[in-house]
Amino acid sequence: MHTLLIIEDDPAMLRGLQDNFGFKGYRVLIAVDGEQGLNLALDTRPDLIILDIMLPKINGYEVCRLLRKEKIETPIIMLTAKGQEADVVLGLNIGADDYVTKPFSIRELIARVEAFLRRRDDEQPTEYHFGDCHLDVASRVFTRNGQTVNLTPREFEMLCYFLERPGRALTRDEILNHVWGYSTFVTSRSIDRFVTTLRNKIEPDPHAPRFILTVREIGYRFQPE
Amino acid sequence: MHTLLIIEDDPAMLRGLQDNFGFKGYRVLIAVDGEQGLNLALDTRPDLIILDIMLPKINGYEVCRLLRKEKIETPIIMLTAKGQEADVVLGLNIGADDYVTKPFSIRELIARVEAFLRRRDDEQPTEYHFGDCHLDVASRVFTRNGQTVNLTPREFEMLCYFLERPGRALTRDEILNHVWGYSTFVTSRSIDRFVTTLRNKIEPDPHAPRFILTVREIGYRFQPE
DNA sequence: CACAAGTGTTACGGTTTTGTTACCGTTATA
DNA sequence: TATAACGGTAACAAAACCGTAACACTTGTG
Numbered sequence: 001m002h003t004l005l006i007i008e009d010d011p012a013m014l015r016g017l018q019d020n021f022g023f024k025g026y027r028v029l030i031a032v033d034g035e036q037g038l039n040l041a042l043d044t045r046p047d048l049i050i051l052d053i054m055l056p057k058i059n060g061y062e063v064c065r066l067l068r069k070e071k072i073e074t075p076i077i078m079l080t081a082k083g084q085e086a087d088v089v090l091g092l093n094i095g096a097d098d099y100v101t102k103p104f105s106i107r108e109l110i111a112r113v114e115a116f117l118r119r120r121d122d123e124q125p126t127e128y129h130f131g132d133c134h135l136d137v138a139s140r141v142f143t144r145n146g147q148t149v150n151l152t153p154r155e156f157e158m159l160c161y162f163l164e165r166p167g168r169a170l171t172r173d174e175i176l177n178h179v180w181g182y183s184t185f186v187t188s189r190s191i192d193r194f195v196t197t198l199r200n201k202i203e204p205d206p207h208a209p210r211f212i213l214t215v216r217e218i219g220y221r222f223q224p225e
Numbered sequence: 226m227h228t229l230l231i232i233e234d235d236p237a238m239l240r241g242l243q244d245n246f247g248f249k250g251y252r253v254l255i256a257v258d259g260e261q262g263l264n265l266a267l268d269t270r271p272d273l274i275i276l277d278i279m280l281p282k283i284n285g286y287e288v289c290r291l292l293r294k295e296k297i298e299t300p301i302i303m304l305t306a307k308g309q310e311a312d313v314v315l316g317l318n319i320g321a322d323d324y325v326t327k328p329f330s331i332r333e334l335i336a337r338v339e340a341f342l343r344r345r346d347d348e349q350p351t352e353y354h355f356g357d358c359h360l361d362v363a364s365r366v367f368t369r370n371g372q373t374v375n376l377t378p379r380e381f382e383m384l385c386y387f388l389e390r391p392g393r394a395l396t397r398d399e400i401l402n403h404v405w406g407y408s409t410f411v412t413s414r415s416i417d418r419f420v421t422t423l424r425n426k427i428e429p430d431p432h433a434p435r436f437i438l439t440v441r442e443i444g445y446r447f448q449p450e
Numbered sequence: 451c452a453c454a455a456g457t458g459t460t461a462c463g464g465t466t467t468t469g470t471t472a473c474c475g476t477t478a479t480a
Numbered sequence: 481t482a483t484a485a486c487g488g489t490a491a492c493a494a495a496a497c498c499g500t501a502a503c504a505c506t507t508g509t510g
Contacts (some may be wrong), residue, residue, distance in 0.1 A: 140394040152441035190469050
């Protein structure tokens, strides 16, 4: 499931977008001003951001610029009012990926959103290989040496999360947020436990891990081949 | 040959559409108000619906919504007058597949219609085999070992849905949306119940399922051979 | 009307999964 | 080397999850 962040202060517009995308099966997060939007984007790392330009507190351009400054590369579609063509150019320079001019057809917006996500999905494969392991996200099947090995839901999510970010040290907080969700009260020690069980299932030698490496004081890092 | 249903009250427009699509070799059904259109759609199950928004008796939005509520997944292309779009369409979860804004070029409309029909034809096989089972979608007949076995409507829809997406883990929400429709309040536990009865009808050993596999926390997966 | 078939909910029970805790070895630091 | 912080892991209790039988409700039919 994809997560969208919509940053928009007009209640009617917001409601419409929220309903339509919700109906389409997206998880929709909303923010009604720039500051809130910025924080939410940083915390939750949505798959795509729909960003109005006219916003209280921090305007859309600024939000966009700050996000890019933080190396957030999430696709951003900006909503511009009619006649702001010059702004469009500005927006694209700032790092937005696309813009849609109000009033727009919801179909068109949905089409563009889906185009981005499809592209992203193509880039982010639904299959991963490492060692003698193979993980198919769509069918949720994990095999090792051709034998399917059962991963529990948590284990599966965690492995996916690692595989999506190979080579990066992931903090326990990041892992918690992505695997457990944004509002749990789970101890970070639980992560360690799951890492152990995961290692038992995927590592050639679980006591001398080769794929899931510990980063002391930080968390873990998935090291491809 | 494909059947089109055109729901449109303006005689001139209707005439034009009817002629053009007739000329292109489609079977064209027409309705001049929402009520008639709705009934015709339910009775005849056309391959695609062209639906005007401004209609006597029941307006286009409502027709669209009611059709979706009845789990009719026929592609619907809506004809909107200029300026009707953003606000109204945004606020409603109507479920149309495409919009064309009047005035439009008939060529464009034809192109879109054909795009939908082509896509649909590519996607939809009408027969499936697995194990000693055979399902014929068109005639709605299911046989096992040559013996026809009665599937209830719900069971049938669900099996079809599984067969259309072999090997993929389907979430309960996806199943609900496709088998029960988009606006029901059916508990996802009901899915489980139907899976049980389906398994009893199609599995060699219902207690150790081979085709309909459980994907914990997610839903089910149909595993071909 | 009685009856049968289909559908959706509920509740029970077995199984799996999950989160915490405690104990222990390892590592960084003074 | 002593100490403290940190991560690995076994064990356990609680929770979540799914299969399924039982029941109630609706609808269609003779």
